Amino acid sequence: MSNIVAIVGRPNVGKSTFFNRLIQKREAIVDAVSGVTRDRHYGKSDWNGKEFSLIDTGGYVVGSDDIFEAEIDRQVELAIEEADAIMFMVDVESGITGMDEEVANLLRRVNKPVFLVVNKVDAANRLHDAAEFYSLGLGEYYPISGINGSGSGELLDALVAAL
Ligand code: GDP
Numbered sequence: 001m002s003n004i005v006a007i008v009g010r011p012n013v014g015k016s017t018f019f020n021r022l023i024q025k026r027e028a029i030v031d032a033v034s035g036v037t038r039d040r041h042y043g044k045s046d047w048n049g050k051e052f053s054l055i056d057t058g059g060y061v062v063g064s065d066d067i068f069e070a071e072i073d074r075q076v077e078l079a080i081e082e083a084d085a086i087m088f089m090v091d092v093e094s095g096i097t098g099m100d101e102e103v104a105n106l107l108r109r110v111n112k113p114v115f116l117v118v119n120k121v122d123a124a125n126r127l128h129d130a131a132e133f134y135s136l137g138l139g140e141y142y143p144i145s146g147i148n149g150s151g152s153g154e155l156l157d158a159l160v161a162a163l
């Protein structure tokens with residue numbers, strides 16, 4: 001398989017919401033091999049005629065919102081190995097957390113396209129709050145709203161251009 005894109009980030013930033021938007025009515029395939037403490041959802045999407053496979057890195061303990069930092073790190077390492085491009089999602093509502101910084105540290109060393117996606121920018125007044133994410137040291141970021149779709153066109157243009 002080629003053109004694999006992984007969405008990584010800590011819980012509750014909106015990865016699955018955006019994943020579901022991108023795959024729309026297509027069926028997500030749950031990776032049953034990975035066991036009860038984590039999951040990875042696979043789906044297909046396309047933009048401007050270019051198809052790609054999308055991985056939603058869940059990573060949660062069933063029945064709990066808690067996740068060990070080590071598990072997020074593991075999901076990021078897997079994504080780095082498996083994917084051709086990575087979307088690293090953060091949340092403008094919560095701002096930068098320690099876990100975001102840890103993931104950014106892993107991704108800064110990666111030799112693959114990494115797209116910093118600042119989610120929950122539902123309205124224009126959130127745009128200037130997004131600027132704090134420059135300090136993650138990953139360069140340009142893409143402000144989006146996974147719920148209403150705004151900003152996702154610019155992100156997807158850049159993504160498929162890199163595939
Ligand atoms: P995940 O744990 O990263 O997969 O996050 P989810 O997709 O499960 O979303 C976590 C929460 O954030 C849910 O309550 C979503 O409805 C909410 N959420 C996701 N995207 C957005 C967004 O663009 N704007 C706002 N305001 N909330 C969002």
Ligand code: MG
Nearest residue numbers: 015016057058
């Ligand atoms: Mg999720």
